[in-house]
Amino acid sequence: MIEAQHLVKRYGAKTAVDDLSFTVSPGHVTGFLGPNGAGKSTTMRMVVGLDRPTSGSVTVNGKPYAEHRTPLAEVGTLLEAKAVHKGRSAHDHLLALAQSQGIGRRRVAEVIDLVGLHDVARKRAGGFSLGMGQRLGIASALLGDPATIILDEPVNGLDPDGVLWIRTLLRGLAAEGRTVFVSSHLMSEMALTAERLVIVGRGRLLADTTVDDLISSASDRPVVVHSPQAGELGRLLVSAGATVTDVEVGELLVTGTTAARIGEVAAERGIVLHELHTERASLEQVYMALTRDSREYTTDEPATGARAGAQDGAAQQQEVAA
Amino acid sequence: MSTQTSRTTTDAVPSQREHGSPHHGQHTAPAGASLPRAVLSEWTKLRSLRSTWWTLVIALGLAVGFAALLAAVVSNPDAQQPQGGPGAGGLADPVGIALASSTFSTLVLGVLGALVVAGEYATGSISSSLMALPRRWPLVVAKTAVLVGLLVPFTLVLSLASLWVASLIYGDAATVDWASSDTWLAVLGNCAYLVAVALLGLGLGLLFRTTAAAITVLAAIVFVAPPLLGLVTWDWVVAINDHLPGVAGSSLASTTGGTLGTGEAWLTLLGWAAVPVLAGALVLQRRDA
Ligand SMILES: Nc1ncnc2c1ncn2[C@@H]1O[C@H](COP(=O)(O)OP(=O)(O)O)[C@@H](O)[C@H]1O
Ligand SMILES: [Mg+2]
Numbered sequence: 001m002i003e004a005q006h007l008v009k010r011y012g013a014k015t016a017v018d019d020l021s022f023t024v025s026p027g028h029v030t031g032f033l034g035p036n037g038a039g040k041s042t043t044m045r046m047v048v049g050l051d052r053p054t055s056g057s058v059t060v061n062g063k064p065y066a067e068h069r070t071p072l073a074e075v076g077t078l079l080e081a082k083a084v085h086k087g088r089s090a091h092d093h094l095l096a097l098a099q100s101q102g103i104g105r106r107r108v109a110e111v112i113d114l115v116g117l118h119d120v121a122r123k124r125a126g127g128f129s130l131g132m133g134q135r136l137g138i139a140s141a142l143l144g145d146p147a148t149i150i151l152d153e154p155v156n157g158l159d160p161d162g163v164l165w166i167r168t169l170l171r172g173l174a175a176e177g178r179t180v181f182v183s184s185h186l187m188s189e190m191a192l193t194a195e196r197l198v199i200v201g202r203g204r205l206l207a208d209t210t211v212d213d214l215i216s217s218a219s220d221r222p223v224v225v226h227s228p229q230a231g232e233l234g235r236l237l238v239s240a241g242a243t244v245t246d247v248e249v250g251e252l253l254v255t256g257t258t259a260a261r262i263g264e265v266a267a268e269r270g271i272v273l274h275e276l277h278t279e280r281a282s283l284e285q286v287y288m289a290l291t292r293d294s295r296e297y298t299t300d301e302p303a304t305g306a307r308a309g310a311q312d313g314a315a316q317q318q319e320v321a322a
Numbered sequence: 323m324s325t326q327t328s329r330t331t332t333d334a335v336p337s338q339r340e341h342g343s344p345h346h347g348q349h350t351a352p353a354g355a356s357l358p359r360a361v362l363s364e365w366t367k368l369r370s371l372r373s374t375w376w377t378l379v380i381a382l383g384l385a386v387g388f389a390a391l392l393a394a395v396v397s398n399p400d401a402q403q404p405q406g407g408p409g410a411g412g413l414a415d416p417v418g419i420a421l422a423s424s425t426f427s428t429l430v431l432g433v434l435g436a437l438v439v440a441g442e443y444a445t446g447s448i449s450s451s452l453m454a455l456p457r458r459w460p461l462v463v464a465k466t467a468v469l470v471g472l473l474v475p476f477t478l479v480l481s482l483a484s485l486w487v488a489s490l491i492y493g494d495a496a497t498v499d500w501a502s503s504d505t506w507l508a509v510l511g512n513c514a515y516l517v518a519v520a521l522l523g524l525g526l527g528l529l530f531r532t533t534a535a536a537i538t539v540l541a542a543i544v545f546v547a548p549p550l551l552g553l554v555t556w557d558w559v560v561a562i563n564d565h566l567p568g569v570a571g572s573s574l575a576s577t578t579g580g581t582l583g584t585g586e587a588w589l590t591l592l593g594w595a596a597v598p599v600l601a602g603a604l605v606l607q608r609r610d611a
Contacts (some may be wrong), residue, residue: 048453050449050452052610068454070354070355071355072352072453072454075453077453079449081449082445083440083448083449084445084447084450085367085445087371088370088371088447089370092366092367093447095370096363096367096370097450099354100359100362101353101354101454102352104352150481197451274586
């Protein structure tokens, strides 16, 4: 369980985390989502006491991190930056961590096996590949058999096998009743792993929701209508209170109503419809719209056709966040 | 996800063992962080780095090598002997001359002290350490204890080896009086000097966080400052120069005394060892990791 209350972190004039409050509860994977620079890493570092909040507070399993008697048995953490001495073997790194908490040697061997590093455990960690380093980081996080697990961008740079491995591992840990808090700047990744989402942009909370709610919140999706009588249908729909955009001759994009209602209106007036469907806003589009204003670098805009739907999703989402 | 069981965790990896969940208590609960456990952990960290052992080998080699060299030079009858020149039947302070060979090793051990902290900042492993000991000050206490625990016996070996090698080379020029308490006090003083400079390195590592900055300042204090400050005759500069670690060290590592009295020399070394470490602990406590 992680409870953040009005967390603020400023670096000089830059506000990295801005009045952030959220709760991460046990039993499911909670994704911590936001564009690069949104303040995810800073927040996670404040949770485990590495950085001190400018104001506000955060507790893990009911206490400030530093007040736990056996911190590594409460919270296991994988930070974005490597946190292993290059000159030390994986085994010795884990052993030193274990010894500091009174965790037995047997557990060290267990986590080494658990992450599949048995064959290289006595080699210097400086020579590890990115994937092996990440596995060692996971082993460190799991060492104390913690009730809460915090992972900062764990799949960054991993090959597909590694990504799948982490995804399965995280779900398993959550299913055991642990609190699992994982950051990512990719909604596509979180959509596959997380059930709950805490979404941030420019240090502020944009949404604290579930994946399911986020998808259904994008319910005001535009309806695409193809009709040889598009002009007439458009006028009727506008007078019925809908918003209509002419996409091209014979094609309308309608918001503020449903496909069913459009079908009924058309039937009443005997208007021919060639196509009637609701645009599906993907989770990715909802996320992109939600974080559009807070992205520091805008490179990967969604395709034009989806934009209208995504914007509607954003309007909805601000209500969720409020 | 609700249909998954705890087996999922282990099924996800190639080689598996039972993984206990915190709520089903397959593992006995860990005993908790404590100062003795922090010390054990720091010992594991220190001994598991090759650089630790290389540093010791180099420090020992330099000390013994220079001891042999110094002994050979001063016992050469043709050589001029400016300090501790021959008294009746030999050198006045053969012990002090032999132990003066440790000067180069101080820098090496100071680097070891600096690496104990700065090495963690350089590799990012400081985050692991601070997450394990979030109260932070026990980390400093443990690092200090382990460094002292390793270096007290090591510097004793280093000092005795230097002295013994020198005594062999002196031949007729001088004899080392192993039965004299002055000899042993000088050896202890030499150990204190070496350990104090190592702790100075540790403190500088805590204060500066980068190996380069810590070592630069360390070298400035141990090597660069004495000849430079020696050129200035202002009283307060002279006072500082007389209280540099090297002056305190050579005052103690001698059977004939030096610039500082015994008590003042010990206090001076204590100050160089303790003040930077304490200041570094305060900085660690207050600053973001
Ligand atoms: N130590 C620091 N000093 C100054 N600015 C920082 C520091 N750490 C982070 N920041 C700034 O705070 C913002 C949030 O960074 P970060 O938490 O790393 O974001 P994220 O992990 O979501 O990408 C960024 O604009 C970053 O440049
Ligand atoms: Mg980050």
